[in-house]
Structures are given as structure tokens and as C-alpha cells.
Amino acid sequence: MKPPSRVVLATNNPKKLAELRRVVESAELDVEVLGLSDLPRYPEPEETERTFQGNAMIKAREAARQTGEFAVADDSGLEVDELNGMPGVRSSRWAGPMGDDEENNELLLAQLHGVPADRRKARFHCALALVAPDGEELAWHGIMEGRIADAPRGENGFGYDPLFIPDRESRTTAQMTPEEKDTISHRGKAVRAFVAWLGGNR
Helix, strand or coil, X not given: CCCCXXXXXXXXXXXXXXXXXXXXXXXXXXXEEEEHHHCCCCCCCCCCCCCHHHHHHHHHHHHHHHHCCEEEEEEEEEEEHXXXXXXXXXXXXXXXXXXXXXHHHHHHHHHCCCCCHHHCEEEEEEEEEEECCCXXXXXXXXXXXXXXXXXXXXXXXXXXXXXXXXXXXXXXXXXXXXXXXXXXXXXXXXXXXXXXXXXXXX
């Protein structure tokens, strides 16, 4: 697959779009990054797979089909060892389909109530999928190891960031600047691998 000069990031999340644009710009690549808000709306597909890569592919395939553009999509989530790898692909819906970030965090803390620090190991896992208009597919992965805090801390980020303390850190990812988080995050690693492919194959 030849790297494209324009890609659509299949998300309505402005923070994810800003992150990909930051990494592309810092790599000094002449690649235009569009979000779904830049294009005609279409019904978003259901994420029915049991893996992050499977769900990322569902979103990227539909975006490529609907727009005729090279489409990138990610799926990511939190895997907590004490919960046998859950919430996993259900991370964004852990407190139910109508639950928000705060409710997801409250439920996770309740499920880990009384669990000692040495058993709160967790990781964020991201799969990033690229689908070409002709159907060709590629994928990249990124993982950030860490542990779950006993209370939320910090105002930055989103999702489980106020509860996640990366390895070799005392701060949660919500206490980091976006640039600090980008350098170590699961999504940052996957995005940088994708951007390295964009730049290294021209």
C-alpha cells in the first residue's frame, strides 16, 4: 500500500483528531488529516468484535466505503488484571450504554475497592487500523503499562485518565500535559508507528 497524502480519521472525538494532527505536524509530513465532521455524515457502524483491532477495522472499513478516502480508525481500552482483562473492548460502555466517563471511573473504583496496590496492575491497549479505498488493510498497536489509582486525580485527558498511573510515574495521565501523555500513551505509540510508516514509505 502506498502512503496517502490525505486520510480521514473515523472519529467524532476532537481530542483524538487533534492528537493525530499534532503527531503528523511534528513529523513534518505533508499529509492532510480530516475528521468525520469535515465530511458528510453517515451512520456509524456497531462495534461488534471482541478485539480492539477487530473494532478498529469495522470503523475504518465503513469510513473508507462511505467517503472513498483512506480511512484510519482506532479502538482502545483499559485492561485490568484483577478484573481478568476487563473492561477491555467495553471500556467506554463499562457503566452501561448511557454511562459517561465519570460513571465508568466510579464503577471501576467500586470494583477495585479494597484491592491492594500490588494487585491493581493494568494497561491501555490501542489498535489503529488503516483501510484503503481498494480494501487493502494495515494495523498498528500500542500498549501503556501501569496501575489503577485509588481515587481520580487531574483534569486533563478523558476516559480513565484520572485513574491511570503509568509505570515509572507517580502522576495519573490526567495530570500530564497532552504532549507528555503523547510520548508514552498507547494511542501515541500506535499513532507514531502509523506516522513513521507514512513518512518512511514515500
